[in-house]
Each structure stands twice: as C-alpha cells, then as structure tokens.
Amino acid sequence: MADDEQKELTQRYKRFQRIKELKAADPAMTSARALEVIREEERAAEEKGRAARDEEKAAKEREKAARTGTTKDNKPTGKSFSWPSLGSSGNSTTHHESSGMGVYITLIILSVIVLLIKNYIAYDPLISLLISLVLGVFFFIAVHYTPEPGLKISLVLFAFALDFVISQGLLYFIPESEIKNILITIHVFIWVILAVALFIMGVFDRLSTGKHLGAVSWLLLTLVIGFVLFLVFPLFLQNPLAYQQQSHDQYFQIAQQETSKITASLAETKNVWSDFISCTFDQIAQPTIDRAACLEEKKITRYCRTQVQRDADVDKCIAEQQETKIAVVGISDATITQPTKAEFVVGDYFPRKTFYRQGEPLRYPIELKLENPRKLTPQVEVTCHFTRGDINIPGKVVGTDQGNYQILPREHSSHIIICEPDGALDGTYDIIYNATLRDLQAKSRLQRAFIGAKENAWKETWIPKIMDAHFPGSSYLSQAPEEFARINFAFGNPLENPIIESTENVVLSSTVENVGRGKIIAVKNYELQLPGFSVDDTRCLSGSLAVSTSPRSGDNIYLPSCFITALPPELQAPSEYVFKEFEATLSYDYEISTSVPIEVEAVTS
C-alpha cells in the first residue's frame, strides 16, 4: 500500500476514534456536528504547528545573524538598500564608516596600476581577462563594505561585463566595426573611470552625512575634477611601447588618438572662450571694434604661429590668410545622382591571419573600385605599408603595373592591388593602402540673374518673382556633384545675393572644399569661366595652388578673391533681366586610404 493511502487511512481511523469519544461525552451530538468539531480541531492544530515552525525559523535566523552580522539577504544589518545618499540625511551604519575614503583612493591607485600593467603586457586578451577578473574581485569586495553598496556593486558588475563583452566579444568577433576605436578606448579606461566614479559617489555619500573629507580626499577630488582627463591619461599614454608581441598593443595608440582628439577639441574650446572673452573686453574698451573680425584675427594668428617659425613668416602668413579668408559655401548638385566614387574593398577572403614561414611571400590583395559615370581617366598611384605602434615596415605593390596605372574611360572599373611587405612580419599590424588619384576634374555651376538699373517699382514686383522662379531653396549657391572635392564660387553684393544690379561692390570669391574622406594633395588648376567679366585681380579667375597641409574632410582651401569691375555688355542693361549659369573647373590630386588589421604568426617548421 502506498504511503499516501496509508496516511489517509490512518487519518480516517483517528477521526473515527475521535467521533466515538465526542459522542460518548455528548450522546446528543450528531456525526455531522462531530465531524465539524474534528475539522476545527485539526485546523487549530495545523495553525499551531505552522506558528511553531515559523518561530523556530526566526530563532535560527536570529542566531545566524548574531553570528555573521548579515541578514538572510546578505545585506548588512540595520538599514535596508536605498538609492545613493545624495541629499539623504540618513546615518551610515557605524560598521561601514570605518571604510572611509581610503577604499576609493585605493581603488583608483589599483586601477591605475592595472592600466600600467596592461600597457606592459600589451593587452593580451587572456591576460587582460585575468587581470580584469582579479580587479573586479577587488572592486567587488571593496565596495561591499561601503555605505549603500547596492548601486556600486551593480556598477562594478556592469563595468566587468562591459569589459568582458567588449574585449572578448565585440573586439574579437567584429574587430573592424565602425565603433572599434570607441570600444578600445572604453576597454582601456573602464576600470579607471569606474574607480573615479566610485570615488565621486563616496565623496557625495560622505558629504551628505555631514562628515568631512580628509586632505588627501580633497586633493584627489580636485585632481579628478580639474585635471584627471587632461593630465593623468596623457601622462600615462606618453610611455612608448617597445614590445613586439602577439597582442593588441595598438589599443593604446588608438586610445591615445581618441584622447588627443578630445584634448584638441577641448583646447580649441578653450581657445574659443579665451578669444571671446578677450575680444569682448576689447569691444567694451573700444566700441568700434567688430567682435567677429577680432575673433577671426586671433584664430588666424594662432594658426600661423603653429605653421611657421620666424616672426616675419608669421606676418606673411597672417596677411595671406586675411587676404583670402572668404569662405564660400556650396551644395551638392541634386541633378547628378551618380557621382564619381573610389574606394578600397576588402574581400571576404582577405588573409587577416596568416601563418608565415621564412622565405615564403606574404601577399595581401585588396580591390580598388571606381564608379566613373563621367568616364574620367585619372592616373592612379597605389602604395602600401605596414604599421604597428611606432614600427613602420614599407610594403610594395606587386604586379606588372606596381600600383601605377591609368583608369580607363569606363563607368565601372576595378583593380586588384597586391601588397607585399619589404621585411619580415610577426605579430599584429595594420596594412595602410594609399591610392593617389591624379588629375581629377571637378566642375561646379553657379546661377545669377542680371537686372541692370531698374526702378524701385519694377524691383518690388520682379525680384520676388525671380527669386521664386530661379533661386528656390539654396540654389543661389554653387552646385557640384558630391565627389572628392569641389570648387565653391560665388559673386554678388553681398556674396550670396543672386540678383546683380551693377558692379558696385560685387565680390567674386571661391573655395576648394574637401567633401570626401581622403585628402587633397594638390590643386593643379582652377578656372572660373566668366566670359566678358573684368576683375581687379585675375588670380581669382584662374591659377593653381600649392597645398601646404593636406586638408582633411570638411576643410577648405581658400582661393583668391577680387572685385568685379565690369560686366559683359549684354548683362549690363537688359530690358527685363537675364538669367545665366556660370561654370568653374577644378583639377586636383586626391588621396584615399584605408587600414586593414592583420595578424602574422611565424612558423618555424
């Protein structure tokens, strides 16, 4: 007989015996009434038993708490978890006050030491993971004994998870993602950032309870707030890497570049604010000063001081910059939907990791693809080299043309570039492919309406009509296809006014704008086709320019400006108005490049 059946039988027997007892005590009692009494007795017995069990459990817990000092949820006894004590007035438990700020300071020092160690071992993935684990444990234990550790523990766990996911997941499985640099920066600095964040939280906790910070804490707080992002990181990053190991030591370079960009932006921000304050005070002292011109002058002076050494050259540079400093804006020509494009395409079978045996060639092919709807025929020169930190190994492009070839006049062209290193490789590198496209041609167009001298009544009637019909939106600006570079040009009084009445104060100006992702190497020739126009400086109509610094994407090369002194006869006094389009041509050299990470493992046998 099963246990359940046995139990049920026993219970039924007990009930039967109890009914007999009740009826014996009270012969008038019916069986139903007796059953009710029995059920109440059983219920009461059950509750009594439950209460006894609860009491026993509570007693056990009290005993355990007394022994370990924690609740059953492993929380400190006393105050339950709540949000950080910003603005709270609760008292921290005395048990954890003794941790003080020393914990946070220790964590900061520890994270900085780990940063140095990782720099030394060059971010080997496994060792990095091990160090992160150890560090995470230290952090976890440290914050466990701080006031209100709940959020801090969560932050530690989050930082560890982020570090793990980035280094072991994202950077491993998708090493070439577009946010690679950001991920690497996070991977390098996450523990230091966490330590600083915990320190700041600790400061708030301490101050909110009315306690004082020690001198060391104040000093560290000042450093953290004022200089940690500007001094501490660059200070560490200046250490050169001199190790050749199979590791991800380029992370430091990438993080350094990212930080340098931030530093440069912050420096520029500082410059802008200091110039602004300086020019504002100058304007207060001398109200006739134009603040915008003052800001521009300071920017030019700073630019020239960084470009040239001698004071005489600085003055010359300033004069040149001021002379040509009219930025002309242009827009993409919406009617040209197929611009010329060139890009490197890394194939699916690109050998990102190779095992290299001495004497065997290492070859890295990449495709240079060109979309050429206008069937241009630029000359292409391709070079390559291998880099790792400060190490630079030249490469050579193999093949019959050795990377020098002319694009055929076809709408689509594709060329395979094979790069071979000139030296032995062992470890991880970046292959940098550079392609210089020579003698590219770009054309821009600009529209203007010539009305001559007209009465006010005519102008009031017709100028709105002309603007509406011929210059909707931004079509008063010069337009060019969205290709590598374009020449923006304009003339008018002011420059952006497309209605030309006469030559009075009509300025002609142009700018070469880099709209691609590469660099402008040379401006070989520019020409503004304005037949019949007279200007006071013919350099603004045509010429060439030496590009001293290769402008990055979005940078402008300012071309000479001038005044228009005479219009062609047919545009001087039209009976109504003449609408005309002008073209400008730019001939230039452009460089595009790409970087592909590789890993080479030397094999001895």
Added chain:
Amino acid sequence: MRCTFLLFVVLCSVLLLGCSTGPGEKAGQYNFKQGMAETQFTFLENAPPEQIYPGSTFKIIVNVDNQAAYDVTEGIVQIIGLDEKYFSVAPLEQSFNTLAGRSLTAPEGEKTFLEFWGSAGNLFENADEYTANFFLKAHYRSTVDFADTLCINSRMYETYDAGCKVETHKSYDGQGAPLAVTELDEIIAPGDGAQAEFRLHLQNRGEGTVNQVNLGPAKLGSEELRCHFQGEADEQQFIRFDEQQEATVICTKYIGSLNSYSTTLSLSLVYDYDYQQQQSLRLVK
C-alpha cells in the same frame, strides 16, 4: 384613356418648355461688356513638349485669345529668363496685330498663335535633368467703356417732383475688361448753379497689372464732361497705377436748375496692361 390623355399633355408641356429662341437671337441679347474678362495666353499642347532632349529642337506656340469685350492693340509677347546655355529660343519677342474683342459679330473673340523656335543644349556633366523656369510676359493696350443711366435732380428738396430718384452710390461687376469701374458716387450740389460730381472708382480685376490709364471722352447725355484723376492735376489726363491697382476718376458738370431727369453717363478709358505667367521647360537625359 385618361392616362393616355395625361401623358399627351405632359409631353406637349415638355416640348413647349424645351423650345427656346435660337442662338442667334440669344446672342443678340447678350451684353459682352459686363463682368470681368481679359486676353488669355496659353501654350498649345506639346508645344513645348513635357520633356526635351539634349541637342533637339522644339516649338513654343502661344495661343493669344482675346476674351475681353474690347479690341487689344500693340500687343507684344516676350519669353524671359531662359539660360541660353540650356535653351535657346528665337525670337524672344513677338508682336501681334489687333485682336478683336467679343462682340455680336465675333462672340468667341479673336485669337492668334505665336510661334517661338527653340533648341536645347546639353546637360551639365552627367546630370539627369535640368528644369528651366521662365516667364511669358505680354503687354498690350486696350479700352474699356463705361455707361450707365443716372438720375440728375438739382431740386432735391422740392416737395413735388414726379421725376427720378437720385442714387448716390452704385456698384458694378465690371464692363467686360480687366480694368473695371466698380463704383459710382453721384454728388449733387443743389440750388441755383447746381453742380453734379461723379466719382468713378477704377480697379484692376485681372491677373496682370495695369500700367497707365488715359482718360477718353466722357459725356453726360450729349454734353461733354470734364474729368480728371483724383490726386492728379486737372490737365493731366492719365495716371500710372501703383501697387494698389486702383484709382478714382472725378467728373463734374454744372446742371442748372431743372427738374429731375434721367440721362446717360459714359466714359471711355484707354489702358496699358502687362501680364506675366511662369512656365518651365524640362531637359532630360
């Protein structure tokens, strides 16, 4: 039987009601010199075509249709605003002869066609298309005649006068031209040496712009009326319309001390009119 008779009556009624005077008689009763009407300028279908290809030729044919009640003269049509690099049109200006207005003898008005020859250039670089906006501008001269019967009463305070009643203010919806007399105010200074002053309000109701308006002959009955434009010297018989496109003509006449009588006030105006219309040509690859 009764039903058949009823049906017969209904059919006869329908036939009788449906009958009306012929178009000739109806036209003879219609006064074209009312309301607003002006000369229309439209392009013929496919001239120009909706899409033009580089290097091709095309025609722009303008249909000039005089729907006003007056002849138009000295007409000029111009094409303005095309860039020769993309579209070359010749001639850019053409004139047209007198176009008769709508009348009993020409109830449809007179129309003419003006042809412009065009050739297309090339697109910029490898652009897909280019849209050229331009204006069709027309200029012509025309007239407008105003006439209405008015009551003249120099003895407005007489107790017994079985004549007409003076209406001091009257409104009109036009005289079949873009320039219209919209209101007339009659002011009579009664008594010996009574004088009547008529103020005619002119307004441009067309889609174009009125430039200069010249006063023509004005008569009250068979007698000449002296008129001038408000705000201008009496000797100056013309006015240039400004942005408001309206003006007031003031005509005065000594009417003497006579019983009230009805007579016709007539005024003729000659005006120059400009009309412009935005159009576009599309050059496609």
